[in-house]
Amino acid sequence: MIVGIVGAGTMGAGIAQVCLSAGHDVRLHDISASAIAGGRARIEDGLGRLVARGRLDAQGRDAALARLTPAPTLEAAAAGAQVVIEAALEELEAKRAIFRALDRAASADALLATNTSALSVTAIAEVVRRPGRVLGLHFFNPAAVMTLVEVVAGERTDPAAVAAGTAFAEALGRRPVACHDAPGFIVNRVNRPFMQEALRMLEAGEASIETIDAAIVAGGFPMGPFALMDLVGVDVDDAVARALFAAFHAAPRFRPSPVQARLVAAGTLGRKTGGGFYRYDTVGRVLGPTEVFAAGGAALPADEIRTRIELAIVNEAYHAAGEGVASPPDIDLAMQLGAAHPLGPFERARTLGLRRVVGELRRLERLQGERFRVAPALWQIASV
Ligand SMILES: NC(=O)c1ccc[n+]([C@@H]2O[C@H](COP(=O)([O-])OP(=O)(O)OC[C@H]3O[C@@H](n4cnc5c(N)ncnc54)[C@H](O)[C@@H]3O)[C@@H](O)[C@H]2O)c1
Incomplete structure (x- = not known):
């Protein structure tokens, strides 16, 4: 051919x-x-x-x-x-x-x-x-x-x-x-909370970039969100965040991060410029967090870091499936192959139990606001 x-x-x-x-x-x-x-x-x-x-x-x-x-x-x-x-x-x-x-x-x-x-x-x-x-x-x-x-x-x-x-x-x-x-197709959309929720924790001083990355790696992901943004390019990731925020009519769960915008404005774009959230030497080894991110902050427990990030992803997967973007098995496969997740979001939800997922999302909505509101499709399934 x-x-x-x-x-x-x-x-x-x-x-x-x-x-x-x-x-x-x-x-x-x-x-x-x-x-x-x-x-x-x-x-x-x-x-x-x-x-x-x-x-x-x-x-x-x-x-x-x-x-x-x-x-x-x-x-x-x-x-x-x-x-x-x-x-x-x-x-x-x-x-x-x-x-x-x-x-x-x-x-x-x-x-x-x-x-x-x-x-x-x-x-x-x-x-x-x-x-x-x-x-x-x-x-x-x-x-x-x-x-x-x-x-x-x-x-x-x-x-x-x-x-x-x-x-x-x-x-x-x-x-x-x-x-x-549909905006972001499967992977770029469903994986958005992987970065966005980590950035929210950083913005709120709830945990340092190293604590968040370590918690995520301990959960079976190959790389934490900050290491990933540095690899992809902070500017490239910020552009994806902005495009999705616009496409979803400024839905709060897609709000771009001012932290990311500041790095982009400073030209600190990740590995390709020698520094982003972390600093790198000339052969790409991590030297440590970039100065402004060095302060530890109060450390949210690793379990809570993982729960927030993983459940935001599960919820986004139900939004996408409910809107007919793709089937749950295809979304699971896409997230494993395209974003190296240890489990697809629907498998993750099944492992945890839907009632527990909904309960946790409601707890997080009370604490964090509307971005954790249970997706309509998940609400429907969990209530039958
Ligand atoms: N880089 C990624 O991670 C990635 C992943 C998936 C999809 N994409 C998409 O793939 C496309 C290409 O991205 P890339 O990273 O390879 O970009 P790139 O900048 O590496 O390459 C783009 C190439 O297209 C050429 N080009 C520009 N206008 C052209 C035209 N009118 N006719 C023919 N060639 C033209 C440029 O000269 C350049 O060589 C984009 O739409 C991008 O969004 C990129």
């Missing part, structure tokens, strides 16, 4: 590598010729790492690279492709311009997919003549390692296109989950 990829940056190159490894021919396009060369170098590097680990032989690497063709124009990337994946700028008008052109350049039965993290698939598809074939295929970073793909159906996406996108992702060795076109 020929796969066209538009955008040869971090995600485009990663997705291209996955497609090449699955045996597809890839046409890689970018507006910048040097980005295409950079994308190819990253793919070579990625395949080289697989060879070093014994997961691919040199012949397989050479064959994969031979299937990669640079496409100087968008039309060259789309010609003959059965699937085109756009992984360019996260801007609606930029994506619309690309889809307008793809609609003309691609064959009538080609799937047109966007890798957008936060834009509406429906809004992107509005500009094409055949919106039925436009869908989201949301890969996670690093695409060569992360197996989750959110298959996003816009308002006008044809069910056959969703089925074809799902089969395509499966053939790449990925784990597709079905999801409707």
Whole structure:
């Protein structure tokens, strides 16, 4: 199969590598010729790492690279492709311009997919003549390692296109989950409280960043929220928080954090700038918390830290499922694969018992306010 990829940056190159490894021919396009060369170098590097680990032989690497063709124009990337994946700028008008052109350049039965993290698939598809074939295929970073793909159906996406996108992702060795076109899709939305609730504790002086991170790691998560924000980029995470806050009409549970805004204003953006919530040395080792976060504060018990963060996530998962964004099993799988949670939120709720979950959320609502109000879908299930 020929796969066209538009955008040869971090995600485009990663997705291209996955497609090449699955045996597809890839046409890689970018507006910048040097980005295409950079994308190819990253793919070579990625395949080289697989060879070093014994997961691919040199012949397989050479064959994969031979299937990669640079496409100087968008039309060259789309010609003959059965699937085109756009992984360019996260801007609606930029994506619309690309889809307008793809609609003309691609064959009538080609799937047109966007890798957008936060834009509406429906809004992107509005500009094409055949919106039925436009869908989201949301890969996670690093695409060569992360197996989750959110298959996003816009308002006008044809069910056959969703089925074809799902089969395509499966053939790449990925784990597709079905999801409707709603802000943050599954993972970025349901995992929002992981950061947001930790930031609230910090803002209120209830616990230090180290105490919170340690409590979460002790709960089986690979990384605490502050270490994670530093890794992803404090600015990138703040932008996600702001986009969701706007999309959910300023719902209090999505309120962005002034602490995060201050770090962004100061250019203290995490590992990429040598410091965020923590300070790092030149090889990325943690030196300690950044000065302003060094003070301990009153330490909330680790159990309460975990309860607040985990139950806020469980509640958000019930909000999302209740609104028809995705099914509980797909949300559970997405949170385990896309955010490395030890248990999916519905499994977590079952383990705790729904009555206890509701009781704890009501206690937290009394203490913390409306952001812990029990989601309607959870209320309904727990009251039967
Ligand atoms: N980085 C992540 O963690 C991540 C994860 C999932 C989804 N995404 C989404 O994937 C998309 C790409 O993100 P990225 O991190 O790879 O960005 P990036 O900046 O690394 O790469 C984007 C590339 O697109 C190119 N580009 C810009 N406009 C173009 C156009 N009109 N035609 C062709 N190429 C164009 C740029 O030159 C650049 O090389 C975004 O929509 C982003 O939201 C990113």
